[in-house]
Amino acid sequence: MWDRETAAAAANEWIGRYVRAWQTNDPDDIRSLFTPDAEYRDGPSTTPWIGHDGILAGWLGQKDDPGTWSFEYELTAVDGDIAIIRGRTSYPSSTTKSRQYDNLMVIRLADDGRASSFTDWFVTPDTTGTEG
Template structure:
């Protein structure tokens, strides 16, 4: 079990590497984030992508091109090996409207800094509104 300071540092390191992998879409960057048998959920009720091959296929199957998004985040909580990160993803040049998502990422980390499980709870704020 980690103390709070160690857990927070591990979570900060992990999310930094996650954002880097999101920007590169490099399979090695993505793979390095997860244990070989990790579970990745791109929504709270979705079936998990289990293992490196499934995570890579899922990630690359819905990848974002570099430069088309921005992401701000803060570490909200850590408890042992569980980290919760609150984020906001913006796609400012998505067709004619910008899109934004509020994210709450729940990550179960291992001692070596990889994720054993990852779930992205996301919400489209004010989904009925349009932005020009």
């Protein structure tokens, strides 16, 4: 069981490595984030990418090119081996118009600091200023 300080440090270190892997799309950077049997969901209801091969195929199959996005984040909560990261992803150089996503990432960390599961809950923020 992780104490709060250790869990927070591990989560912050993990998300930093995640952003680096996102920037490089390097298979070794991606693989180093996850346990061999990890599950990665790119949405809360999607079929998971399982294991290193599945995660690499899914990630690289929809990779973002370096310099086409920005990501701001904060560690919102940790509880044992679960970390919650709140983020905002922006794609300012989109060919049609700027795209943004609010992210809530749920990460289960293994004892070695790699993720055994990852789920990205994301929404497109309402930019109209109206309530529905």
